[in-house]
Amino acid sequence: MNMFLHELKVNRKSTIIWTLSLVAIAVLFLSIFPTIEREGEEFKKVLASYPEGVLKAVGVQIDSITSFLGFYSYVFLYIMLCGAIQGMNLGMGVLSKEIIGKTAEFLLTKPVARKEILTSKALVVVTSLLITNIVFMGAAALMANIVAKESIDYQVFFMISATNFFVQLMFASFGFLLSVLVSRIKSVLPLSLSTVFAFFILYMFGSVIGEKAVRYLTPFKYFDLAYIIRHSGYEAQYIIIGSIFIVATVAVSFIVFTKKDIHTV
Amino acid sequence: MNIVLRELMSSRKSLIWWSVGLLAMITGGMSKYGGMQSSGQSANDLFAAMPKSLQAIFGVSTLDISTALGYYGLIFSYLLLMAAIYAVMLGANSIAKEERDKTSEFLMAKPVSRSRIITSKLAAAIILLFLFNLITFLLSAMMVNYYDSGAEITSKIAALVGGMFLLQLIFLAIGTSIAAVSKRPKLATSIATGILLLTYILSIAVELSSKLENLKYIIPFKYFEAKYILAGDGFDAVFVILSVVIVVVLINATYILYQKRDLNI
Amino acid sequence: MNVIEIKNLTKTYGNARGIENVSFHVEEGEIFGFIGPNGAGKSTTLRTLLSIIYPTSGSATVFGKDSVQSASEIKKDIGYLPSEVFYYDRMRVKDLLNYSASFYKKDCRKRIQELAEIMDLDLSKRIDDLSYGNRKKVGIVQGLLHKPKLIILDEPTGGLDPLMQQKFFDLLKEENKKGTTILFSSHILSEVQKMCDRVAIIKEGKIIKVEKISTLKESNHKKIKVETKVPVDVDFFDADGVTNLEATNNTISFLFSGNINLIMRKLSEIELSNVWVDEPDLEEIFLHYYEKEV
Numbered sequence: 169m170n171m172f173l174h175e176l177k178v179n180r181k182s183t184i185i186w187t188l189s190l191v192a193i194a195v196l197f198l199s200i201f202p203t204i205e206r207e208g209e210e211f212k213k214v215l216a217s218y219p220e221g222v223l224k225a226v227g228v229q230i231d232s233i234t235s236f237l238g239f240y241s242y243v244f245l246y247i248m249l250c251g252a253i254q255g256m257n258l259g260m261g262v263l264s265k266e267i268i269g270k271t272a273e274f275l276l277t278k279p280v281a282r283k284e285i286l287t288s289k290a291l292v293v294v295t296s297l298l299i300t301n302i303v304f305m306g307a308a309a310l311m312a313n314i315v316a317k318e319s320i321d322y323q324v325f326f327m328i329s330a331t332n333f334f335v336q337l338m339f340a341s342f343g344f345l346l347s348v349l350v351s352r353i354k355s356v357l358p359l360s361l362s363t364v365f366a367f368f369i370l371y372m373f374g375s376v377i378g379e380k381a382v383r384y385l386t387p388f389k390y391f392d393l394a395y396i397i398r399h400s401g402y403e404a405q406y407i408i409i410g411s412i413f414i415v416a417t418v419a420v421s422f423i424v425f426t427k428k429d430i431h432t433v
Numbered sequence: 434m435n436i437v438l439r440e441l442m443s444s445r446k447s448l449i450w451w452s453v454g455l456l457a458m459i460t461g462g463m464s465k466y467g468g469m470q471s472s473g474q475s476a477n478d479l480f481a482a483m484p485k486s487l488q489a490i491f492g493v494s495t496l497d498i499s500t501a502l503g504y505y506g507l508i509f510s511y512l513l514l515m516a517a518i519y520a521v522m523l524g525a526n527s528i529a530k531e532e533r534d535k536t537s538e539f540l541m542a543k544p545v546s547r548s549r550i551i552t553s554k555l556a557a558a559i560i561l562l563f564l565f566n567l568i569t570f571l572l573s574a575m576m577v578n579y580y581d582s583g584a585e586i587t588s589k590i591a592a593l594v595g596g597m598f599l600l601q602l603i604f605l606a607i608g609t610s611i612a613a614v615s616k617r618p619k620l621a622t623s624i625a626t627g628i629l630l631l632t633y634i635l636s637i638a639v640e641l642s643s644k645l646e647n648l649k650y651i652i653p654f655k656y657f658e659a660k661y662i663l664a665g666d667g668f669d670a671v672f673v674i675l676s677v678v679i680v681v682v683l684i685n686a687t688y689i690l691y692q693k694r695d696l697n698i
Numbered sequence: 699m700n701v702i703e704i705k706n707l708t709k710t711y712g713n714a715r716g717i718e719n720v721s722f723h724v725e726e727g728e729i730f731g732f733i734g735p736n737g738a739g740k741s742t743t744l745r746t747l748l749s750i751i752y753p754t755s756g757s758a759t760v761f762g763k764d765s766v767q768s769a770s771e772i773k774k775d776i777g778y779l780p781s782e783v784f785y786y787d788r789m790r791v792k793d794l795l796n797y798s799a800s801f802y803k804k805d806c807r808k809r810i811q812e813l814a815e816i817m818d819l820d821l822s823k824r825i826d827d828l829s830y831g832n833r834k835k836v837g838i839v840q841g842l843l844h845k846p847k848l849i850i851l852d853e854p855t856g857g858l859d860p861l862m863q864q865k866f867f868d869l870l871k872e873e874n875k876k877g878t879t880i881l882f883s884s885h886i887l888s889e890v891q892k893m894c895d896r897v898a899i900i901k902e903g904k905i906i907k908v909e910k911i912s913t914l915k916e917s918n919h920k921k922i923k924v925e926t927k928v929p930v931d932v933d934f935f936d937a938d939g940v941t942n943l944e945a946t947n948n949t950i951s952f953l954f955s956g957n958i959n960l961i962m963r964k965l966s967e968i969e970l971s972n973v974w975v976d977e978p979d980l981e982e983i984f985l986h987y988y989e990k991e992v
Contacts, residue, residue: 211483242490354533355622366454
């Protein structure tokens with residue numbers, strides 16, 4: 169408990185900064201929504217001069233994209249990008265900072281088992297992310313209420329928003345594992361940032377070229393937001409795979425960390 | 434000279450990793466070309482009539498992705514993102530790492546002036562950026578020419594990569610100037626990447642809202658976009674001048690601020 | 699009872715040498731010295747004992763419990779002071795000490811105050827702002843605040859001024875009187891000589907000798923130097939047990955081991971103007987061991 173509280177305190181500032189950043193991004197993007205909605209309306213008038221078929225096909229797409237949830241799920245990707253960086257930084261930093269700051273010796277000479285150290289660290293990661301997401305969702309819902317003229321299906325809204333937490337957990341657990349496996353990490357940010365952006369670019373590019381296999385590779389693609397809007401539900405198989413990934417990485421981290429030599433100086 | 438060599442040696446591994454990333458991105462991306470079909474004239478007209486914001490959401494742009502070069506332009510926007518991440522971290526790290534790794538005492542006890550240290554570090558960074566661009570250029574020219582050899586393809590790619598180099602110089606200077614002023618080395622990398630993220634998010638927001646159009650002057654990502662360079666307009670003089678001014682100011686700031694600051698041992 | 703029992707402890711790092719077949723024990727209530735030059739394997743042994751790193755083979759018990767299996771239980775009663783003190787930056791001394799105390803299920807507030815007073819440590823300062831020596835003091839307080847039954851010190855005096863060193867040694871002796879066992883690793887012989895009851899000498903990863911400090915000194919040579927009134931033939935002193943015989947003018951010096959009466963009788967045969975008989979210090983014995991091994 170003492171380690172948990174201590175660690176939570178250490179992470180307090182960064183959790184606040186990340187939470188505010190995510191909220192700021194949401195506010196920025198959602199404030200653009202009224203313009204998009206209007207431009208969508210105007211464009212639909214332009215469409216009237218096109219043949220019936222085109223009108224139908226494109227019109228439906230325009231409608232879904234310029235609906236509040238459609239727009240939200242589009243910009244949500246960038247919120248997830250930042251969320252993923254937060255998650256990966258946190259997951260990777262929580263352990264490696266003890267090694268980098270050479271404070272591991274302090275903890276390891278205390279009467280606590282290594283798995284207790286890991287447990288409190290992991291719990292701090294989950295707690296920080298949870299706090300971020302709760303605050304974020306509240307703020308985003310408020311903003312949604314302000315900008316959207318139509319009534320919003322809040323269940324779907326929150327289902328979309330919650331995917332951020334899951335993706336963050338995936339990145340955090342991956343970072344956790346890396347920090348255990350890679351000895352002598354000098355600084356966390358470059359490594360976590362390149363990893364997240366690699367997956368992000370893989371996602372962006374994957375959706376442009378329509379490569380199906382990418383879906384399983386990059387956490388950004390585990391949730392098809394359009395599917396959530398259509399079905400008001402998640403695709404079970406990806407939740408299962410994602411959960412297995414999280415459990416497996418954390419389990420391996422525990423096994424490796426309890427057995428490995430910690431080189432302190 | 435010894436510092437330059439030392440810097441190059443220590444950055445060697447990371448450049449290799451980034452090159453692997455470039456290789457994957459360029460060859461992987463271009464190999465998908467060919468499977469793509471031209472989207473047909475009528476649809477193109479329709480998309481052209483669409484407001485810019487909707488185009489962005491629909492994922493269409495003025496790039497003609499039925500040509501190899503146009504398709505490459507699509508990949509290039511992600512290459513720009515990678516290049517910027519590399520440059521900003523290179524800049525921030527090269528200055529901050531001495532304090533982070535507690536080697537500044539070692540360096541400062543040697544008969545070299547601080548400005549000499551900065552000059553050497555900048556020289557090393559520019560060599561690295563040059564190599565980064567050279568690799569990008571060679572890989573790109575090879576891959577695009579493989580699918581479509583035209584006289585102007587190589588020169589267009591050279592222009593794109595030239596723009597990328599300028600963008601990297603801007604982000605390098607952002608990184609070094611922040612590291613020069615920040616007393617806490619860890620914070621420097623965080624702030625530098627924060628700025629990178631912010632400008633990236635803003636660049637998306639600008640795509641979505643014409644009201645934000647004027648923000649493009651503070652968003653380096655908007656300076657050298659593939660769609661304008663490939664359309665034959667070449668570089669926009671305003672942006673080139675702006676880039677040079679930003680780089681000169683920030684580099685000067687780096688020298689002055691680093692000179693004045695107490696180093697953290 | 700043996701507080702620490704190390705049996706054939708071996709730790710290798712790939713091909714690099716760590717420690718090899720290290721065995722010794724530390725009895726309850728003693729101050730045990732662990733001495734050797736830099737890189738001999740002192741820290742490796744201590745870290746293995748604390749299961750920061752794990753043994754390749756062999757085992758160690760502390761308080762009769764296996765150092766790996768019962769690691770966290772053992773550490774309840776261990777206080778450790780590392781050679782280089784690294785603590786969480788951006789924390790106040792007080793906060794760090796309270797955090798440290800929070801790992802032991804007892805109230806350490808009074809003890810923290812006492813120790814800080816003895817060591818002259820400002821509790822309200824930020825750790826980042828402390829000098830090397832002051833950080834070391836934080837380390838000392840941190841290692842002692844929970845009244846451990848076993849104190850493990852890894853080259854503890856670096857950075858402390860002589861006055862502080864003395865206070866620290868007094869503190870340790872006081873703890874020792876209350877029954878605390880101390881394992882004291884160092885490469886500085888004088889401090890080991892001053893503090894310890896027994897000592898293990900380690901060199902290149904192997905234990906060369908475990909001995910009582912007093913025996914070490916006894917069993918060895920006496921340094922004898924004489925000044926004679928008239929020149930004496932050097933060969934006169936060349937007897938059994940005499941080594942390092944040197945003569946300049948009327949001054950003759952040598953090392954002697956054996957029956958002291960024999961050499962005294964010999965000395966009485968000549969006319970002396972002065973005589974010095976010295977205990978060789980640990981340093982000479984130490985070098986003696988090291989040279990023998992080379």
